[in-house]
Amino acid sequence: MDLFNIPLPAILSQLVVGLINGSFYALLSLGLAIIFGLLNIINFAHGAQYMLGAFAAWFGLQYLGINYWVALLVAPLAVGAFGMLLERTMLSRLYREDHLYGLLLTFGLALIIEGLFVQGFGVSGNPYATPEALRGPVNLGFMMLPKYRLWVIVVSVVVCIACWLVIERTKLGAYLRAGTENPRLLQAFGVNVPLMITLTYGFGVALAALAGVLAAPIFQVSPKMGSDLIIVVFAVVVIGGMGSILGSIVTGLGLGVIEGATKVVWPEASNTVIFVIMAIVLLVRPAGLFGKEK
Amino acid sequence: MTSAFQPDFEQLHVEDLHAFYGESHILHGIDLRVNRGELVTLLGRNGAGKTTTLRAILGLTGRRTGRISLNGRDIIGWPTHRIAHLGVGYCPEERGIFASLSVEENLLLPPAVRSGGMGVEEIYAMFPNLAERRRSQGTRLSGGEQQMLAMARILRTGANLLLLDEITEGLAPVIVQKLGEVLTALKAKGYTVILVEQNFRFAAPLADRHYVIEHGRVVDEIARAALPGKMDALHTRLGV
Numbered sequence A: 001m002d003l004f005n006i007p008l009p010a011i012l013s014q015l016v017v018g019l020i021n022g023s024f025y026a027l028l029s030l031g032l033a034i035i036f037g038l039l040n041i042i043n044f045a046h047g048a049q050y051m052l053g054a055f056a057a058w059f060g061l062q063y064l065g066i067n068y069w070v071a072l073l074v075a076p077l078a079v080g081a082f083g084m085l086l087e088r089t090m091l092s093r094l095y096r097e098d099h100l101y102g103l104l105l106t107f108g109l110a111l112i113i114e115g116l117f118v119q120g121f122g123v124s125g126n127p128y129a130t131p132e133a134l135r136g137p138v139n140l141g142f143m144m145l146p147k148y149r150l151w152v153i154v155v156s157v158v159v160c161i162a163c164w165l166v167i168e169r170t171k172l173g174a175y176l177r178a179g180t181e182n183p184r185l186l187q188a189f190g191v192n193v194p195l196m197i198t199l200t201y202g203f204g205v206a207l208a209a210l211a212g213v214l215a216a217p218i219f220q221v222s223p224k225m226g227s228d229l230i231i232v233v234f235a236v237v238v239i240g241g242m243g244s245i246l247g248s249i250v251t252g253l254g255l256g257v258i259e260g261a262t263k264v265v266w267p268e269a270s271n272t273v274i275f276v277i278m279a280i281v282l283l284v285r286p287a288g289l290f291g292k293e294k
Numbered sequence B: 001m002t003s004a005f006q007p008d009f010e011q012l013h014v015e016d017l018h019a020f021y022g023e024s025h026i027l028h029g030i031d032l033r034v035n036r037g038e039l040v041t042l043l044g045r046n047g048a049g050k051t052t053t054l055r056a057i058l059g060l061t062g063r064r065t066g067r068i069s070l071n072g073r074d075i076i077g078w079p080t081h082r083i084a085h086l087g088v089g090y091c092p093e094e095r096g097i098f099a100s101l102s103v104e105e106n107l108l109l110p111p112a113v114r115s116g117g118m119g120v121e122e123i124y125a126m127f128p129n130l131a132e133r134r135r136s137q138g139t140r141l142s143g144g145e146q147q148m149l150a151m152a153r154i155l156r157t158g159a160n161l162l163l164l165d166e167i168t169e170g171l172a173p174v175i176v177q178k179l180g181e182v183l184t185a186l187k188a189k190g191y192t193v194i195l196v197e198q199n200f201r202f203a204a205p206l207a208d209r210h211y212v213i214e215h216g217r218v219v220d221e222i223a224r225a226a227l228p229g230k231m232d233a234l235h236t237r238l239g240v
């Protein structure tokens, strides 16, 4: 079966490539959704924190002999801890103010962090070697896929599903949902909500950093890598519905695939299709596909 | 450990409490004393400051001044979550059932703040409707069931000072009656209760004392025994 005279294997392989992008969209928009839910802050520093994750991995390998597998754990922890420091010292002062202040602060932080990295490392990318065990291709039948890219898809899907299960099915998740809905009442029941907010922000940031480590062997590790990606991710968040956990995962992966599909039928449109969808969703369902109307 | 029935253990003492929402000065010097095992009401017209008094005790308003002593500790500067762990259970006026949680998740949400809370089975026996609907979304329950749930979830935590805000508001008579039975049972178990109530006929037979609040101040305190002689004055105060 050929669609528009394009052979099926070519279509499938573009969809898989789309799924790789979608993996990053999903991980990043999931973190944004978790943060927005509890903190009511649109974390514009998310792209910079993703970049920090990639740099932490690169720096660790280059200078400290920390290999990829260790970086996968340590970089998110380190960047997440840095996030918690930002939350305690700066963001926590803004919760009583309009959303806009949080957005401006995190946007400013993103610019500062990126600026410092451009100063320190220049704009050109630094390559990061794919870990030994994940080199080489896998044969999917219809295409040869580099093992590493399959790994990225698997990690992203597993992490997203695990987060979703924790949020929807556990006591910890019940705290997060309740805190998202009515933090003052949750605190009146005796839950240390300020601490929960700090940890949640740290977790969302750590997810961004994890995506950064995953990205390091695929893309070049460069100070601008986050700002390129994050614009698309914000479009994903708008389409999925601000703050919706399931929405961020499904739309993240789905839009990656749609992007891939567009590349097959109309390559020139593949960079804009997400924004076109965003415009349509905003017109038809302003709260997003999975968002609740206010 | 002090017995729940030990007479005259002063569990809560509020002195000259002022509270603000932003620039609005809402409470103008509230004074209350509640002994362990007592059930006292806060009566007063809409907007008198009853809800604000409960919220101020928990640190949920804006700025506050004055003194709040709970179990002998001065808690006015404490963060809200630490106050809860002195054994306070709060049932807010709007009930505060979480829409994103099931009935059972709502019930299990508040952490234990003291030992000796009711078991889940005991609670389901007290509120059979909740057991039937434990898998439903919390806000799918009827108003009466949501009120039961809001009460039930603080009984699980071992809280022994209950702050209950207008629990009978807008509910059918049979449910009001059920809540009356629950309160009687709780009293018998030695709980301390502060009950904000518009429904005076509901509150009168349950309460040991009444505080009448007007414009953010306590304007009268009526012991149960003095109530018959004060009915006319009270009716004027409450505008009923």
Ligand SMILES: Nc1ncnc2c1ncn2[C@@H]1O[C@H](COP(=O)(O)OP(=O)(O)O)[C@@H](O)[C@H]1O
Pocket: B021, B024, B026, B044, B045, B046, B047, B048, B049, B050, B051, B052, B053
């Ligand atoms: N969040 C708030 N911000 C500003 N004013 C408030 C707020 N909540 C209550 N008030 C005001 O405080 C006063 C007392 O309200 P409240 O304590 O709710 O009264 P009651 O519970 O006795 O009906 C009212 O005048 C009300 O308008």
Ligand SMILES: [Mg+2]
Pocket: B050, B051, B052, B093, B166
């Ligand atoms: Mg009220």
